[in-house]
Amino acid sequence: MRRVVVSGIGFVTSIGNDQPTVLANLRNLRHGIELFPDFASEKIPVKVVGTIKDFDTSSYDAEDWSYPSEYRLKQELLRSLSPHGLYAYCALMQAIEDAALTEDEISDVSTGLYTASGGSMSMIYRHLDLMNRKGVLRCPPKGIIASVAGTLNFNLVAHFKIRGSSSGFVSACSSSGHALGFAFNEIATGRQQRVLVVGAEDCNVESILPFAGMRLLSLSRDPDRASIPFDKNRNGFVGTGGAAAMILEDEECALLRGVDPYARFKGWGQASDGYHVAISHPEGEGLRVAMEQALKFSEVSRADIDYVNAHATSTLTGDLSEILALKEVFHNGRYRPAISSTKALTGHGISLASIMEAGFSVLTIKREFMPGSAGIEILEPEADGLNIIRETQERVAKTVMSNSSGFGGSNVSLIFEKI
Amino acid sequence: METKTSSSLTLNEEKDLRESLKRCSQETVDAAIAYRKYGEYEPVPTIVVGIIERYLEPEVRDKIKDCTEETRLYEDFGIDSLTMVETVMLVEETLNISIPNEDLRELRTVGDVKTFIDCKIRGIPVPRKPRRIPVEEVAAAMPHQDPFLFLREVTLSENEAEASYRISGSEFFLEGHFKDDPVFPGSLMLEALGQLAVFYLVKSDHAGLEGNVDHKKVLANSCDGIRFHRICRPDDTLDMKIKVKRIRAPLATFEGSISCNGERVAIAEEITLAFAFEE
16 A cells, blocks of 8 residues: 655635635634625524635626636636636645646646535526526526535636546535545545545525524524534534645655655545435444544554544534543543644634645644633533543644544544654 | 427426526526527527537637637537537427437537527528538449549538549540550549539439439439630649539539639530439
């Protein structure tokens, strides 16, 4: 098996659109959650969102969008993107620059691209509305490629002239974890030398509000007290969007190119609950197995895990089932890795969550700190016995685990280690 | 096809039109509203060029000022086929016409688009562009075959067809025509023109052909006014052309000519074929 490293990362998140900003906000536990103007109507009980700053994608017309001036997209490309396609493009550009990849290296049969997103509800809605109003043959011709799940890989594979393997992953909140995991497999088995991975979601009314119908969103009006994973009084998650990108690369190949990788991607595990379409298993059974599998295939002992970036989204049942799964895996407090949920800072990014948190995990390793779990006033009593850190700790995390769970009971656990 | 020349444009329609054209120049918007309100044809080229311009990337947008009828949409402006669809769709919406998918493929230059739209709104047929038909398709359509097929690639236009035949020197009849002195027979030049006329009948959608011509039922009827001007030998290429004089089932009459390197080789004032349609 070939060894896999992370040689570049990029972020467009509620806590920053570049690595230095993200790093500072993670360290200082500054969240990116705000009152969302589009939720101002009294009819909407949800009020806060992990907003994306410096981007305006509120128009249905992509040519009206504004984005930071360091990026330059052709109008033709913009018209085939959804908002999260724009975020993904920008995050990927950062990661490519970070990994110092040349155009030739990107457009080579040894380089693949995996993406994760749930598609764009707002674009689908807009295009179907135009079809109904103007007629079938007057549908925007780029409507499909700009909207359905798969929009990221259609656009990015073509734009970056990817010639290696490419695919999109749709497993709700563990999607980008699956994308990373299968990208890892491609490199570990020598089928690819590197894979660009990007996860992204829109951040608007249509992408977030439907979760309110499931009673999954926090109705808190206070941006500081809405996303509070592991707190006894948590009452739902805060939606966010954006994008995170990661360049995974064969270790030898990365070192030959002279890059200084963030961390080694040791391995991953996955398992399913086989329980409910939307509710996580009450004892966190699937997530427990996913963590065990990740340890086994990474050849890492549970005693070696220094830090766990938890999935914990701030929902009642979700956080509880992860707490129980963590207790099982770490033998009821016998092993005490530091645990935190960075969703207290970002909100929950659905398909984007796993890779965003994997990005935070490798920053944690490289910059030698562990971000605290913000927002906890009263710790969930069941979490007693787990080392949930409330403040950032300035110490080295050598081995880090990052968890994700999604609808349908899909669970992914990723393990990274210091090089 | 819908044509609209009436002066009805409701306030809501005008609002929608302005919204759809919001990224076009003011000149384009004004022209579009004039067309829709008063059915004026004059502003149509302005509208079409204005809409093409709207879909160009800023760095090539200046090129539209110097564009000619021959400027190619894909190669010179760098627009891709989906952008072409977007362009056409906005033209359709603006002029209130529908353009069938198969016609879209024919539109490759600024001139193509202008001519096409102009014909559409005036309700006149769009002149067909010559089609190049590859040798495989020609061979499959013909009742003749090697060693007695004298057509290779054929260019088919509305009222005529062109083809070339290079005399290889290995044709079986050259052994005897003439002994140690190969000359392509004049009678076979007529045969070659006849074959081109057969191909035209089988493949063309000429208005005089109400059905599909059965390729097994095309026979020579008469030839008139035949003159030969020079001889052709191996390595010469016969450039053949036939032109429809009249088609009235069961007879079709063509005028035919052959040249070689621009020199006149043979002329047939009338080649008449008898044909029948497929049953």
